[in-house]
Amino acid sequence: MNSIQRSLLHTMPVFGGISEPALDFLLQLADIRTVSSGDYFFHEGDNAASMFVMLDGRVAVLKNRDGEALQIKELNQGDCFGEMALLDLYPRSCSVKAVSECQVIEISQHCLFKLYQHDLEQFTIIQMNIGREISRRLRLTGEQLFHSEGVEAK
Template structure:
């Protein structure tokens, strides 16, 4: 019979969550708390995940498939990024709940993990250590993206 009071081993599901860059710094105990806060959603090819301008409440992490991030300007749609397994998007929602800055659509069948801002804010209050580890990964990610944008702008100037 299963003993409910024994220490739980790290499950394959937990291992999968740990492999995501956002949660890479978390210990098994911390991952166990996060595991119950994550939601998994399945999307069909071309299905809308969110629209530009929509109020953002959550960050999405790709577990399977590809997601296209696009922007529409003067009725012209341009793809900003194409993201694959392990990537995350909609991260600004975790920080300030600002409207989404681009559209997100599934390219093919996709499975996404969703982590809500309210849960993140609660973690800040109750488990500051976990929240700070996630926030550090988030800051690294945003910093990397800003560097990429700066490099792209420089290259454009040289051209």
């Protein structure tokens, strides 16, 4: 892991407050992957076992409705996706497709379990950070739904 990639991770909410040694430990276990433009990281309904950190490139987050894949968000460098897989045991809730060639760090449940065994405090911080990020996204989605429904005050 080079210093630019490490600096990027330190700016991400999921890795906020993580010590340098714990981050190094986790990244030694993680995989760096390159995904070609047009390829899928995963499809909605797939088994989920890892999250991804965008080092470079762009992805489209897609949700199926009536057999049609609708784009709900685009992510790029510094974003992460798939983190719900590290908290729950449910299938993927959406599909993620590379819009351009992407380089990502894949952090699996196995990697996180190794961190749990190695440094419980740092593992707990990451879990709390993931929970906060999911909560932030849920609040944003709730606000978007509220405003799109045309709800009127009474």
